[in-house]
Amino acid sequence: xxxxxxxxxxxAIYHLESDSKKGISTNxxxxxxxxxxxxxxxxxxxxxxxxxxLYKKYxxxxxxxxxxxxxxxxxxxxxxxxxxxxxxxxxxWDEVHDVAEQLEHIKSPKLxxxxxxxxxxxxxxxxGDPIPDKEGNVNTVDKILLSTLNKEESGVCVGVNxxxxxxxxxxxxxxxxxxxxxxxxxKEDFDDSLSIEIDGEKLSISKKIANNLYLKK
Amino acid sequence: xxxxxxxxxxxAIYHLESDSKKGISTNxxxxxxxxxxxxxxxxxxxxxxxxxxLYKKYxxxxxxxxxxxxxxxxxxxxxxxxxxxxxxxxxxWDEVHDVAEQLEHIKSPKLxxxxxxxxxxxxxxxxGDPIPDKEGNVNTVDKILLSTLNKEESGVCVGVNxxxxxxxxxxxxxxxxxxxxxxxxxKEDFDDSLSIEIDGEKLSISKKIANNLYLKK
DNA sequence: AATAATTTTTAGACTAGTCTAAAAATAATG
DNA sequence: CATTATTTTTAGACTAGTCTAAAAATTATT
Numbered sequence: 161x162x163x164x165x166x167x168x169x170x171x172a173i174y175h176l177e178s179d180s181k182k183g184i185s186t187n188x189x190x191x192x193x194x195x196x197x198x199x200x201x202x203x204x205x206x207x208x209x210x211x212x213x214l215y216k217k218y219x220x221x222x223x224x225x226x227x228x229x230x231x232x233x234x235x236x237x238x239x240x241x242x243x244x245x246x247x248x249x250x251x252x253w254d255e256v257h258d259v260a261e262q263l264e265h266i267k268s269p270k271l272x273x274x275x276x277x278x279x280x281x282x283x284x285x286x287x288g289d290p291i292p293d294k295e296g297n298v299n300t301v302d303k304i305l306l307s308t309l310n311k312e313e314s315g316v317c318v319g320v321n322x323x324x325x326x327x328x329x330x331x332x333x334x335x336x337x338x339x340x341x342x343x344x345x346x347k348e349d350f351d352d353s354l355s356i357e358i359d360g361e362k363l364s365i366s367k368k369i370a371n372n373l374y375l376k377k
Numbered sequence: 378x379x380x381x382x383x384x385x386x387x388x389a390i391y392h393l394e395s396d397s398k399k400g401i402s403t404n405x406x407x408x409x410x411x412x413x414x415x416x417x418x419x420x421x422x423x424x425x426x427x428x429x430x431l432y433k434k435y436x437x438x439x440x441x442x443x444x445x446x447x448x449x450x451x452x453x454x455x456x457x458x459x460x461x462x463x464x465x466x467x468x469x470w471d472e473v474h475d476v477a478e479q480l481e482h483i484k485s486p487k488l489x490x491x492x493x494x495x496x497x498x499x500x501x502x503x504x505g506d507p508i509p510d511k512e513g514n515v516n517t518v519d520k521i522l523l524s525t526l527n528k529e530e531s532g533v534c535v536g537v538n539x540x541x542x543x544x545x546x547x548x549x550x551x552x553x554x555x556x557x558x559x560x561x562x563x564k565e566d567f568d569d570s571l572s573i574e575i576d577g578e579k580l581s582i583s584k585k586i587a588n589n590l591y592l593k594k
Numbered sequence: 595a596a597t598a599a600t601t602t603t604t605a606g607a608c609t610a611g612t613c614t615a616a617a618a619a620t621a622a623t624g
Numbered sequence: 625c626a627t628t629a630t631t632t633t634t635a636g637a638c639t640a641g642t643c644t645a646a647a648a649a650t651t652a653t654t
Contacts, residue, residue, distance in 0.1 A: 163610080163611090165610080165611065165612095185631080185632090186631075186632055186633085187630095187631065187632080195611095195612075195613090196612075196613060196614085197631075197632060197633085198612085198613070198614080198615095198632085198633070198634080199611070199612055199613070200632090201632065201633055201634085202610095202611075202612080202633095203611080203612095206610090206611095217619085217632080217633070218618095218619060218620065218631080218632060218633080245488070248491075248495055249487075249488065249491035249492065249495060250491055251487070251491070255487070258485070259483065259485045259487075259488055262483045262484065262485070263480075263483060266476070266479045266480060266483075267479065268475070268476045268479070270466075270468070270472070270476075271462070271466065271476055274465075274466035274467055274468070275466065278465055278466060380640080380641090382640080382641065382642095402601080402602090403601075403602055403603085404600095404601065404602080412641095412642075412643090413642075413643060413644085414601075414602060414603085415602085415603070415604080415642085415643070415644080415645095416641070416642055416643070417602090418602065418603055418604085419603095419640095419641075419642080420641080420642095423640090423641095434602080434603070434649085435601080435602060435603080435648095435649060435650065
């Protein structure tokens with residue numbers, strides 16, 4: 161069994177690994193958890209003894225298979241709870257993160273299995289992120305950033321890169337939600353902004369926004 | 378804000394107060410939390426500084442109004458989650474306690490308000506215990522133990538005194554559930570057992586059982 | 595009311611998790 | 625490739641929460 165703190169480290173390493181593939185540096189973990197490198201070193205030793213990470217001094221860490229499964233299970237719980245909050249408790253997608261962050265640590269296999277069933281076995285959370293299955297397998301789809309689309313190409317909005325509440329509320333205001341079709345009308349060279357069509361209407365989108373919206377072609 | 382440990386102490390004192398009315402002794406708290414008296418003394422000092430309990434050395438503690446409200450809110454959360462587990466996630470009444478014990482510490486007012494609404498603003502948990510309202514008020518009904526009924530008196534089952542899973546599963550086996558009418562047919566003097574009628578059938582009930590079943594006349 | 599039994603508190607130690615500051619190792623640069 | 629800059633680890637300290645063992649206060653019992 162893992163402590164709350166251990167679970168948070170596992171999750172952080174899991175997310176960092178999915179980006180970089182390489183061994184994860186102490187500093188990267190410290191930054192992601194807003195803690196100090198020395199604390200990370202200490203915890204890594206503990207996790208290494210529990211055989212969820214491989215660790216050699218100064219070489220960073222990688223999750224073991226067991227560690228990956230454990231971390232995926234925490235992510236699974238987090239995302240299922242997010243779906244629950246949105247679908248059953250009228251939360252909006254920018255309100256779910258902090259609560260899910262707490263709920264993900266509740267220990268009860270039955271609870272999660274039943275929640276999964278209550279929600280109809282969802283495959284993605286409210287931000288479009290995939291929900292790992294019981295074995296920790298993740299269904300990765302080939303989504304691309306809106307910013308990589310060329311003029312006159314289009315796609316369906318399937319996820320966000322930044323899930324800060326500021327960004328999510330911005331999308332709400334602009335009526336950009338998952339499932340909507342977006343077509344690039346124009347790409348402006350001087351500021352990399354985009355002119356897009358959504359819901360039959362024309363909209364101007366900054367580079368920052370386009371870099372944080374995932375589409376599926 | 379209160380730590381997990383502080384919340385558990387508050388809850389324990391709250392439950393002990395509802396039984397005894399007097400100042401709660403260090404030992405009583407220690408027993409109820411399965412910890413040592415010295416740990417209790419330490420924690421009591423902390424709680425006293427946070428103004429949730431009144432404490433004088435060697436005199437035991439009592440909850441302040443603020444402490445009572447805080448504790449009632451934790452109990453409210455615990456019982457609402459129990460209803461959720463039974464009503465929405467197919468838990469049986471003997472399976473809910475440990476999970477609710479974890480869920481009660483989740484911090485999010487919106488979560489609890491919405492959960493309350495989802496469940497249709499229930500007034501009692503699956504064991505018949507009343508759910509405190511948002512202000513911490515509890516609707517106490519005058520329930521009595523089955524063992525206090527006289528011959529030929531009857532009542533409706535409204536709660537349990539012992540909510541151990543052993544006892545609850547025993548009741549399940551005997552088809553004794555909340556809402557059922559029970560009539561005392563006979564009281565045996567030599568072992569204090571009861572002969573009762575339930576669902577039109579005759580059943581023999583030991584003293585121990587009768588001491589743990591609440592009825593409303 | 596004096597002594598014994600019990601309860602409660604204190605003192606000091608331990609663990610988990612964190613931190614700062616300094617030392618050691620690795621990586622980058624001229 | 626030697627020196628500098630950065631990263632990582634170690635050493636030691638701190639807090640929250642717990643424990644054991646001993647001291648102090650209260651309660652019970654002759």
